[in-house]
Amino acid sequence: MLFNSLEFLRFFVAVLAGFYILPVRVRPYWLLIASYWFYGSWNPRFLALLAGVTAMDYLAGLWISKCEGRTRKAILIVSLAANLSVLLFFKYFHFLTESLLQKRFAIEIVLPIGISFHIFQSISYVVDVYRRQQEPIRNPLAYALFLSFFPQLVAGPIVRAKQFFADLDPWRAPGGEDIARGAFLMTLGLTKKMAFADNFAKVSDSYFNSIGAHPGALAAWSGTLAFGLQIFFDFSGYTDMAIGMAKLLGFHFPENFRRPYLAGSITEFWRRWHISLSTWLRDYVYIPLGGNREGTFKTYRNLLITMLLGGLWHGASWNFVIWGAWHGGLLAFERSLGWNRPAWWRIPITFSLVLSGWVFFRAASFADASVIFVQLWRGPLGVCLLEGWQLALAGLAVLIALVEERFKVEDRLVSGSWPAYAVAMAMMLFVLEVFAVVDVEIPFVYFQF
């Protein structure tokens, strides 16, 4: 059930209607039923896994809160080990056995959708309880809703327990601004996904699926640019829809993207890209490793380890490890140069470096990525794979991003007068009508993680 499908539209309308018809005290349970229904629509077999992880960390949270000292720590370690074991088995079993034992076992493992997101969310809860930054949740169904809440179940944003439960208890009906922003973000997200991401996906898929058919630097750059645009619009579009839906249900998710391609450094890029993951990695990996408190070398090491894990989180492949290392290395390099403050002239450099990194992220294999990397810088020119209208679409996106960066148009529209808001909505829907890809169904990129 993709967010941009008719099936999901029917589902969401039914959920929204039921939610507001039912008494307030019943509403969380309605959302829980809907969320399990939503997850079951992908593969009902994994409902048990989701329920199992929920039960385990719910109990772990309660138990930790009642214990002190070494027992407390032991429970945390057991919980972390169990969570990571689930992730390791479903996501990394073949990768690890092939890499370490040079052997592929004859078992077929289907990756439960969104597992990386809800495992990370659950880990953050247990760690927060251990750190005494979060009260344990007493109501098991409320905790189940926290892990399974359908707008962010399969691809985030990774919501912290503190944020979620502040909205749940006591639940407050969305105000005018929530409704306006929710509808706005849903429309914006749908437009980003169907009109922008899916059109660029067609180009990037055609390039990355048959590199040999598109030789030359121009083809390599345009194919990579297409992917860079696809993944941004795809993921940020999904996130916008998730945040928008949550707002209409009275929940407030954190911002996950803030015009990342306008970043003036890689450090700033990670403050703008997939913010809920980068802050998670900061809080639960980088800082526990020592962060930047233990000298220059250890800071570089910590950056590298954090980004390697961040890369590996995306998928079980050496390409993701290299992508993580690329970003980790660049973060360390920037720190060594003292580029702590962004500068406008570094925006194109940063963008090129990010684009180059996407090659490893998207290519099917290391060999493919190597070929593309060579083509980016050497050999014949080739042809640009992006058509004029697609470049115009990209140009329009840059213009909107610059205006948004400078004037915060979204906030002004949502809190301002209704005619301007209505015009913006109408324009988005019109762009959606004219450019939306409807002939093929292109899944969200991050659903595979």
Next chain:
Amino acid sequence: MQSRWKAFAAVIAGLLGFAALDTAVFRSGWYARYLEPSSSAGTVELTLLRERQHQAEWKEPLVLTMGDSRMNYSPKLANEYSAAKGYRFRLTHGGVAGTNPRTWHYLLREIDPSARRYAAIVLPVDDYDDEDTFVDFTDYPLDVRYLAMLLRWTDAPEYPLSYTTPKWAIEAWRACLFRGLNLQPDVLAFVADPKKRVTDAKANRDWWPNGSYDFLEEERNVVGLGVNWETHSVSYPPGVDEGFKKTVETVLLRPPAPQTGRYGAYRRKWFGKIFERYAGSPTKFIFVRLPRGPIVRPIIQKVSHSIREFAARPGVLLAEETRTNELERPELFKDALHMNRAGSTRYSTMLADDLARMLGAL
């Protein structure tokens, strides 16, 4: 926006704004001027342009012919012949290649909004009886393309529900509700090279009304084409290509489909819709049986006879069924379906004579 009602109102206003934008661009006639001329929707628009021009310029009683590519008579030759014979009507052709009765219903709604402009409308069919084939016109996907600029919001749900396959029904819903979505390939091609499109569209709009009226068919024929119906083998004229052979096999050698009454029901529905719209109008309807091909398939048992049933209605006439048999010869066809210049010329005069006889002293 602090108030919830204000927020709801703003969202509703956004939706209405979108509808207004969609109307201004795609439903006002503005974009119709720039459609790709060779596309299905573009051909329909050019046909409408020509017919509106004929309606405005020709003062004689007009007889409109509908039909697909097989209705390839020459209106110009027919009208010159009619004038020479003293017939008072003029023929004008609103048919578009690839269309069928469902499309004609919506096309006629545009060509003749008052349902009174024409003295008669000719509806060509390949048979007065209904033979089910493996082609299901109910789910004919190209209809949505032809009707891209004609479908209205109010055509939902009737038009989408006339499809039985969900995939096409969804596309039909889109076509009614979101015209821009249906025209998307056309719009993207326009955006890719607007200058070329504007030039092409203008050139075609300038040329089409007279150019298409003057058009004469090709002269080639298919002499040498023969079918042995016992062995189901075909002898081809020398030098024909694979495309020709494929058409012959598809058209002539197709196996008989189970006769379920599907085609009869389809014709009853859509011709019925056309007649319903003209209820109380002085416009007459004349069914004519097209020349079926250079070689005619052996007759199979047909279970229903929708066109003959329509003849019982007031104002609906049937041309003599066997009249076009004499044109069903390889020397009068350019392929397995379409008449060549000689065939088209003979059919043009034959049609004019038949209409004069049936319509009387118009």
